[in-house]
Amino acid sequence: MKTARRIEALKPYLFVEINKKIAEKRARGEEVISFAIGDPDIPTPPHVIKKLCETAQDPANHRYPESEGLPELHVAIADWYKKRFDVTLDPTTEVLPLIGSKEGIGHIAFCFIDSGNIALVPDPAYPVYAIGTQLAGGRPYYMPLTEENNFLPDLKNIKDFILKDTRILWLNYPNNPTGAVAGLDFFQQAVEFAKQHDILVCHDGPYSEVAYDNYVPNSFMQTDGAKDIGIEFHSLSKTYNMTGWRIGMAVGNAEAIKALRTIKSNLDSGIPQAIQYMAIEALNGPQDSISEHNVIYQRRRDLIIEVLEKIGVKAIPPKASLYIWAKVPDGYNSVEFTADLLDQVSVAVTPGIGYGPSGEGYVRLSLTIPDVSLVKGLSRLSGWRNTRRLTPKR
Numbered sequence: 234m235k236t237a238r239r240i241e242a243l244k245p246y247l248f249v250e251i252n253k254k255i256a257e258k259r260a261r262g263e264e265v266i267s268f269a270i271g272d273p274d275i276p277t278p279p280h281v282i283k284k285l286c287e288t289a290q291d292p293a294n295h296r297y298p299e300s301e302g303l304p305e306l307h308v309a310i311a312d313w314y315k316k317r318f319d320v321t322l323d324p325t326t327e328v329l330p331l332i333g334s335k336e337g338i339g340h341i342a343f344c345f346i347d348s349g350n351i352a353l354v355p356d357p358a359y360p361v362y363a364i365g366t367q368l369a370g371g372r373p374y375y376m377p378l379t380e381e382n383n384f385l386p387d388l389k390n391i392k393d394f395i396l397k398d399t400r401i402l403w404l405n406y407p408n409n410p411t412g413a414v415a416g417l418d419f420f421q422q423a424v425e426f427a428k429q430h431d432i433l434v435c436h437d438g439p440y441s442e443v444a445y446d447n448y449v450p451n452s453f454m455q456t457d458g459a460k461d462i463g464i465e466f467h468s469l470s471k472t473y474n475m476t477g478w479r480i481g482m483a484v485g486n487a488e489a490i491k492a493l494r495t496i497k498s499n500l501d502s503g504i505p506q507a508i509q510y511m512a513i514e515a516l517n518g519p520q521d522s523i524s525e526h527n528v529i530y531q532r533r534r535d536l537i538i539e540v541l542e543k544i545g546v547k548a549i550p551p552k553a554s555l556y557i558w559a560k561v562p563d564g565y566n567s568v569e570f571t572a573d574l575l576d577q578v579s580v581a582v583t584p585g586i587g588y589g590p591s592g593e594g595y596v597r598l599s600l601t602i603p604d605v606s607l608v609k610g611l612s613r614l615s616g617w618r619n620t621r622r623l624t625p626k627r
């Protein structure tokens with residue numbers, strides 16, 4: 234049989250390659266401590282699991298789910314946006330539950346990208362923005378995120394001949410992988426830019442509840458005019474440690490939400506209903522677990538940064554997100570440094586180049602490493618030696 238060209242064009246998903254390398258080492262009996270994967274290690278809050286157990290008993294939830302999401306879930310999402318961000322959403326037309334936000338992020342391209350169209354994609358970034366664009370027959374145009382520009386894209390620098398074919402502007406703050414955050418002033422610029430060029434803004438905001446040092450991240454939807462030209466993807470994955478349950482949402486511009494609903498209603502049959510009840514419980518119930526988890530992540534962040542500094546690896550402590558974006562030390566590129574960490578101390582990190590060309594020169598370390606492994610990982614990291622640094626001439 235012959236696969237379609239779109240399959241051949243897909244490079245192996247970044248984490249698949251890394252996992253393969255790690256698996257080989259583990260198969261040889263070596264223990265690898267991984268800072269490479271962003272998947273909360275802390276369990277889902279007990280009251281949310283309890284709701285799953287209850288609702289799983291009800292035969293009404295054994296059948297095809299309400300495919301656009303239970304009306305109560307739409308309301309719970311709108312209420313949460315009101316409580317958390319003071320953003321008003323129409324639960325019916327401006328809210329759409331997703332089978333995890335990744336699903337919606339992939340599918341939105343099919344709503345707005347025709348063959349030859351362009352999506353502006355941050356570089357480095359979560360890989361799905363570019364891959365979704367390519368699968369829909371479009372082209373990603375990479376916007377470099379640099380430290381000098383606080384990891385914000387320079388929208389003014391994008392040429393008109395690019396913009397005339399552009400349909401989507403992707404943004405993601407708090408950012409994966411750089412840990413950068415964006416203020417409402419930047420979001421305001423993005424709204425004006427998008428209106429001027431008639432582009433849909435897709436803001437991906439799954440880390441809005443993962444923040445440190447009393448920093449409170451914004452929602453893109455808080456920006457004046459955001460709803461005229463944009464949508465926001467959000468997720469229960471990182472907020473409530475629910476990555477395994479697969480539930481998220483898109484909110485904002487009603488026309489864009491309707492387009493996404495149309496594509497989805499033809500491809501999937503919704504989120505298992507007991508899981509929708511978990512989401513309602515998580516959004517409406519006590520929120521204490523969020524700050525409790527942030528205390529844990531912040532402590533991990535500080536411990537990791539301290540050890541990195543000792544071995545000559547510079548990193549800015551992130552105000553939010555689950556990631557430390559660390560500068561590769563002299564003498565290595567990001568893949569070489571990752572390989573050297575694996576070889577010397579059996580520690581896995583993610584090479585920045587995997588997130589796009591401007592990720593070169595960095596590696597990403599995730600804060601979702603259980604404390605027991607963290608202690609071991611830190612002691613190993615502190616034993617790493619830079620064997621490539623040029624020794625000063627005598």
Ligand SMILES: *Cc1c(COP(=O)(O)O)cnc(C)c1O
Pocket residue numbers: 271332333334335336359405409437439467468469470471476479480481
């Ligand atoms: C984790 C993550 C997501 C996906 O979350 P799900 O809702 O679990 O699909 C989306 N965007 C970014 C940037 C992420 O890091």
